[in-house]
Amino acid sequence: MVQHHRLSEIRELRKEVHKNQRLASLGLLAAGVAHEIRNPLSSVKGFATYFKERYQHIPEDQYIADIMIQEVDRLNRVVTQLLEFARPIKLFTKPTCINTLVRDSLKLIERQAREKNIGIETRFLSQPERVGIDSDKISQVLLNLYLNAIEAMNG
Incomplete structure (x- = not known):
């Protein structure tokens, strides 16, 4: 009876270790994905900011640049949430x-x-x-x- 209980404990511990290894892998994957997404987003935001300043006299272009900047900020928040979800x-x-x-x-x-x-x-x-x-x-x-x-x- 005691040995059966010990075997159950060992199985549970192995499951826990496996789960933690998968979570650690997920965290590394999320960090890599976040890096790959954020770099192009920074470029997009930089260009949108440039166009907003360059074409100040065209309201429609200002509006479009603002939308681009807001969407980049939103995507950056999503990436941050992904990272926060993947790490303890x-x-x-x-x-x-x-x-x-x-x-x-x-x-x-x-x-x-x-x-x-x-x-x-x-x-x-x-x-x-x-x-x-x-x-x-x-x-x-x-x-x-x-x-x-x-x-x-x-x-």
């Missing part, structure tokens, strides 16, 4: 005021919302508690939600 997450939690976190993260997208005539309404807790969270990670999640919402409202 390290959380750095600290007591954080949720009201402040939301307020600060909204400031980052106010201009994009205003440009698309999207209003932002907020209602905060009058006496917010501090919560132990990784404020950088939560800010990124909020920013992704806001940007996705703006994109969805736009079209």
Whole structure:
């Protein structure tokens, strides 16, 4: 009975090791793919920025260049998310005021919302508690939600 239990433990440990090896391989693959995608994206964004500056007097070209820049930024966010998904997450939690976190993260997208005539309404807790969270990670999640919402409202 004890030997059967030991064999089961060994099998489980082998499965875990195999799973970890596959995750490590996935992480390396994701890093390589990210590098191969980001280099051309940087070139595309550079050219789009150049054209936007060069053809300032043509509104349609300005609009197209802006779209190109926004899409490159979106693809860069997707690549970043791929990398974050493929590697283990390290959380750095600290007591954080949720009201402040939301307020600060909204400031980052106010201009994009205003440009698309999207209003932002907020209602905060009058006496917010501090919560132990990784404020950088939560800010990124909020920013992704806001940007996705703006994109969805736009079209």
